[in-house]
Amino acid sequence: MKKNVLVIGAGGVGQVVVHKCAQNNELLGDIHIASRTVEKCQRIIASVHEKNALKTHGALQAHALDALDVAATVRLIKQTGAQIVINVGSSFLNMSVLSACIETGAAYIDTAIHEDPAKICETPPWYANYEWKRRAECERSGLTAILGAGFDPGVVNSYAKFACDSYFDRVQSIDIVDINAGRHGRYFATNFDPEINFREFTGQVWSWQNSKWTSNKMFEVSREWNLPVVGLQKAYLTGHDEVHSLSQLLGVPNVRFWMGFSDHYINVFTVLKSLGLLSEQPIRTAEGLQVVPLKVVKAVLPDPASLAPDYEGKTCIGTLVEGERAGKPHQAFVYNVADHKQAYQEVGSQGISYTAGVPAVAAALLIASGEWDVRRMANVEELPPQPFLRQLNRLGLPTRIVQNGLDSPVDPV
The missing domain is CATH 3.30.360.10 (Dihydrodipicolinate Reductase; domain 2)
Structure with missing residues (x-):
């Protein structure tokens, strides 16, 4: 069983993720949200309180973070005690955040393929250019890394x-x-x-x-x-x-x-x-x-x-x-x-953000319960679909x- 979530990214999808984590904090534990602009995190937290979204009493805290700084991300994961990291920041961050998770042992979830800011439309399959190169490392360390757990992909x-x-x-x-x-x-x-x-x-x-x-x-x-x-x-x-x-x-x-x-x-x-x-x-x-x-x-x-x-x-x-x-x-x-x-x-977010954010929380809940805590890197289609679809039905995406x-x-x- 894993608990305590760190959400990286405070845009529209981040807002959905934090709200949905709050609605399920009896299962997910403490919730932390981090972005380069801490004020954006604080606005999301205010929205959660305004809508009384927290299921039970628990931590809900904002943090300033440059997630390209692996060492800083490692420190924040350790400081918060987060065992699950949901990366809904820019896809430019994926490999940095994944590196921090590998170092700390926190489970990793993202919603899109990593991108290099200087490159567009690389040689397919794109996953092989970045994330899949670290498959063996994740398996050796027993790290659960769920790739592309948004709506599409996911x-x-x-x-x-x-x-x-x-x-x-x-x-x-x-x-x-x-x-x-x-x-x-x-x-x-x-x-x-x-x-x-x-x-x-x-x-x-x-x-x-x-x-x-x-x-x-x-x-x-x-x-x-x-x-x-x-x-x-x-x-x-x-x-x-x-x-x-x-x-x-x-x-x-x-x-x-x-x-x-x-x-x-x-x-x-x-x-x-x-x-x-x-x-x-x-x-x-x-x-x-x-x-x-x-x-x-x-x-x-x-x-x-x-x-x-x-x-x-x-x-x-x-x-x-x-x-x-x-x-x-x-x-x-x-x-x-x-x-x-x-x-x-x-x-407080539009439907595109909702459909992208809710599945990431469903994945976090399945890691927390152990059903998707597979201790390796996996794309969503490599995991049992039934528990995921059940969670989505419950969370608002039937x-x-x-x-x-x-x-x-x-x-x-």
């Missing part, structure tokens, strides 16, 4: 594993579909860190097709999806984290990721990219200042956390699995629908499935 990986094991004799394809049918009322904004958001879409689009890596340009391939609740939606073939693990771990010949974008988003994105404003490479201005264009764009766009009060509408994110069952073609769509307003009312034209809730046993 929940959709578990959906894929659950569907493959439960409903198919042979699987031909896995398609992840992510649709945000919500509206925030701003001229233009991204739903999470603009720097990370744009980096996903400025390079090649890697997908796994016919058991090999296939490259396309962004917005080159699209198709329409008729989805529960949100209806007919256009989505584009996009490179994404889960393709890089599912393709290597489940032995399925086709793994793709599709994301919905409005025409307005595509137009603004295209202009910014054409002007060179999405470049991660530094440039020098006429005044002699060295700046990174992408960081300038991030600085002028709305903070994603600020979108929450005005957000309306729903998300639909799911995994379509196709293959054979009993010698006949079969397909299953395992999915969740989340509501932006409901998320804001409960935890799972549903469409098969043979029937849409029904999933009650994993």
